[in-house]
Amino acid sequence: MSGAPASGAETGVSGEACGSQHCITCGDDGVSMTVVRVDAVRALALCADDDGQRETVEVALVDPVAPGDRLLVHAGTALAHLEPTP
Amino acid sequence: MKFVDEFRDADLGRAVATEIVSLVQSISRPPRHFKLMEVCGGHTHSIYKYGIDDLLPANVELVHGPGCPVCVIPMGRVDDGIAIAHTDGVIFTCFGDMMRVPGSEGSLLDAKAAGADIRMVYSPLDALRIAKQNPDREVVFFAIGFETTAPSTALTLKRARTEGLRNFSVMCSHVTIVPPLRALLESPDLRLDGFIGPGHVSTVVGARPFQFIPADYRKPVVIAGFEPLDILQAIEMILRQLATGRCEVENQYKRVVPYEGNLRALEVMAEVFELRPHFEWRGLGFISHSGLKLSDAYADLDTEVRFSVPGVRVADPKACQCGEVLKGVIKPWECKVFGTACTPERPIGTCMVSSEGACAAYYNFGRFAREREVV
Numbered sequence: 001m002s003g004a005p006a007s008g009a010e011t012g013v014s015g016e017a018c019g020s021q022h023c024i025t026c027g028d029d030g031v032s033m034t035v036v037r038v039d040a041v042r043a044l045a046l047c048a049d050d051d052g053q054r055e056t057v058e059v060a061l062v063d064p065v066a067p068g069d070r071l072l073v074h075a076g077t078a079l080a081h082l083e084p085t086p
Numbered sequence: 087m088k089f090v091d092e093f094r095d096a097d098l099g100r101a102v103a104t105e106i107v108s109l110v111q112s113i114s115r116p117p118r119h120f121k122l123m124e125v126c127g128g129h130t131h132s133i134y135k136y137g138i139d140d141l142l143p144a145n146v147e148l149v150h151g152p153g154c155p156v157c158v159i160p161m162g163r164v165d166d167g168i169a170i171a172h173t174d175g176v177i178f179t180c181f182g183d184m185m186r187v188p189g190s191e192g193s194l195l196d197a198k199a200a201g202a203d204i205r206m207v208y209s210p211l212d213a214l215r216i217a218k219q220n221p222d223r224e225v226v227f228f229a230i231g232f233e234t235t236a237p238s239t240a241l242t243l244k245r246a247r248t249e250g251l252r253n254f255s256v257m258c259s260h261v262t263i264v265p266p267l268r269a270l271l272e273s274p275d276l277r278l279d280g281f282i283g284p285g286h287v288s289t290v291v292g293a294r295p296f297q298f299i300p301a302d303y304r305k306p307v308v309i310a311g312f313e314p315l316d317i318l319q320a321i322e323m324i325l326r327q328l329a330t331g332r333c334e335v336e337n338q339y340k341r342v343v344p345y346e347g348n349l350r351a352l353e354v355m356a357e358v359f360e361l362r363p364h365f366e367w368r369g370l371g372f373i374s375h376s377g378l379k380l381s382d383a384y385a386d387l388d389t390e391v392r393f394s395v396p397g398v399r400v401a402d403p404k405a406c407q408c409g410e411v412l413k414g415v416i417k418p419w420e421c422k423v424f425g426t427a428c429t430p431e432r433p434i435g436t437c438m439v440s441s442e443g444a445c446a447a448y449y450n451f452g453r454f455a456r457e458r459e460v461v
Contacts, residue, residue, distance in 0.1 A: 030128070030234065030286045030312070058211060058241050061350045072289060072342055075181075075231065076209020077238035079351065080289045080342050 032082055033057060035069045045078075047071065093313030094136075102318040103141040109325040110143045120146045121277060122324055123414060125267065126284035127154030127442025128312050134451040136314040142321070149276070149414035150444035152266045152370060153284055155231040156183045157412060157436040157443045160366045161400040163259055164189035167228050169396050170257065170389060171202040177220060179213040180228035182206045183440045188433060190400045194228075210242035210256075217246070217254035226389050228257045233290040236260040236378060237351040240358035243384055257389035258379050260359065263287050264295050265376035266367060271303045275415050280324040282317065283309035285339045290355075292347025293335050300333040311339040358384055366399065368436055369409025408435035411444050418445040425449055 033047035036054065043060035058077040059065050070082035110120070124130055130150045133139055139148055152158055164187050171178035171194065178194070185194040185206060198204040203223075207213050210227050217225035229239040239256060246254045263284060270276060283296055288309045296307045306327035310320035320338045327333060337343055358381060365377025380388040389395070402408065406428070407421040418424050418437065428434040430446050437443035441450070 055208065056211060058209075058238065060241055061237060061348055061354070072286065074286060075235040075238040076211045077235075077241055079234065079237065079286065079348055080344075082342060 030079075031073045033071050033073045033078075035059075035065050035067050035071065037067060038065055040064075045071075047073065047078075093311065093315040095315065099141065099314055099318055102315065102322055106141075106146070106318070106322050106325060107143050109322065109329055110146060113325070113329045114145060118145065120279045120325070120328070121149050121414075122146065122280045122282060122321060123149040123151045123270070123278050124282040124310075124317070125151040125153045125263065126282075126287065127157065127440065127444070128286065129282055129284075129310065129317060130154070130444050130447050131442050132312050132314065132317055134447040136317075137451075138314055138317055141318065146321070146325075149278065150411065150447075151281075151414065152270070152367065152412045153232065153263065153287075154437070154440050154442040154444070155235065155261070156181075156187055156440035157408065158261060158266075158367045158370070159184070159187055159230060159259060159436060160368045161189050161402060162366065162398050164194065165191070165400060166395050166397060167257060168192070168194060168197045168202070170226055170393050171197050171204050173224075173393060175222075175224050176203065177216060177223050177225045178202065178204045178228065179207045179216060179225060180204070181208075181230065184228060184230055186433065186439050187436050210239050211245075214242050214246055214251065214254060217251055218249075221253060223253060224392075225254050226257055226393075227254070228259065230259045232261055232263050232284070233287045233351075233355070236355055236359065237290060237348070240351075240354045243358050243380070243387055244354065246387060247384070255387050255389040255392050256380065257395075258359070260378040261365060261367070261376055262361075262378065263291070264298075265373045266370060267296075267299065269370060269373050269376075270413060271299070271305070273413060275413060278305060278414075279328060280306040280308070282320045282324070283307045283335070285309060285311050285316070285343060288337075288339065288343045288347065290348050290351045293337055293343070293345050294347075296335045300335060304333050306333050307335045309335070309337045309339050309343055311342065357381070367412075368402065369412040403434055406435040408437045408445075411435075411437050418448040421445070 033049050035045045037046040045057050045059045047057045048054050062078045071078040072080045213227035299305050299307050306324050308320040308323045310316050359378040360381045361375045362377040362379050364372045385391050405423045410416040428438050433439045437445035
């Protein structure tokens with residue numbers, strides 16, 4: 001369920017080559033992601049970035065979250081909601 | 087795209103730039119030069135990606151701060167990581183950019199080529215997954231970054247404890263943003279007029295930790311987002327404070343940053359980490375209470391307790407002037423090896439490694455020579 005993309009990673013490409021505004025090769029880039037599915041028991045959520053790339057995200061610091069919520073994610077952990085939860 | 091397109095509107099950008107010009111004119115009699123520091127490497131990247139500095143009057147200078155997590159890791163720390171990575175049975179994990187940071191005898195990428203089992207991960211959770219999949223191996227996560235990535239490491243350590251993992255540990259090289267800012271403000275080399283505060287660090291720590299800057303040093307701070315209009319508006323807000331004689335912490339990035347930060351993140355960090363007495367920063371030297379280590383309660387998951395770490399201090403290469411760049415004393419193109427011996431493909435200094443590094447930002451966006459054409 002990790003879903004971490006492998007392309008480019010092992011070659012050590014820079015952020016400029018990744019095709020998106022933020023390259024998660026450097027874990028300190030904030031990435032905006034949309035919640036796809038929630039595992040509330042484990043405080044994890046499957047999230048998609050704006051390019052559709054999916055990743056498992058720790059949501060303990062921002063829960064409750066629901067599918068469709070927009071989150072600011074750093075190094076696989078959501079730090080903030082980007083929009084108020086409906 | 088919501089929260090993106092409206093912050094890249096060219097007409098609005100030009101309007102804010104015009105407002106900045108008129109503000110500067112109103113407070114530049116007699117003529118005055120303004121130095122504003124963007125603390126965060128993400129801001130540096132955006133400024134050069136979008137050409138924001140070209141919209142500013144010639145007497146408004148942006149100085150690049152120490153907020154790139156990769157750039158501030160000293161060479162000795164990389165050597166420590168490589169030594170652990172070469173230990174039998176170890177799988178060493180770290181973020182991608184960290185693999186390219188030069189140590190005294192090569193990078194983690196070189197060590198990987200030489201046979202060490204070093205794997206790039208996108209998050210500490212990925213490292214934890216590798217530990218679960220390899221119960222007969224010791225998995226080490228090289229944790230770097232400011233208060234943006236520290237909560238992620240803390241939550242992963244709590245998860246490792248809950249799940250009873252015994253083959254996972256963290257080599258903690260997390261740093262905090264306030265001590266280097268205080269060190270810079272105390273530096274005689276640098277005279278700053280205001281700060282563009284770090285947007286995403288502030289989602290965790292809030293605005294309160296920056297109050298000492300106006301209170302003790304009489305400099306305005308505006309916490310800003312990372313889109314072009316965010317940064318332009320933050321510059322306008324700093325200049326307006328200077329024009330009206332105000333001096334305070336303002337939050338331009340309210341759509342993401344709450345004043346009090348993320349209290350749950352601060353709680354989990356307080357549980358898992360404690361401050362080191364000193365931590366070495368690349369180019370800035372040792373700064374008191376600026377680095378994090380694992381607390382006693384998590385000592386069994388601390389790589390530095392579990393392994394013998396050399397801990398040797400290594401001087402930066404003489405040709406490299408990352409220290410001066412990180413302190414904002416020189417511009418990247420003023421370094422002797424910028425763009426020649428030191429490039430993103432073959433970096434000598436850390437500032438050329440990460441896309442958030444000032445040197446890489448200048449190089450990637452074509453700033454090979456002088457700051458900008460004089461208008």
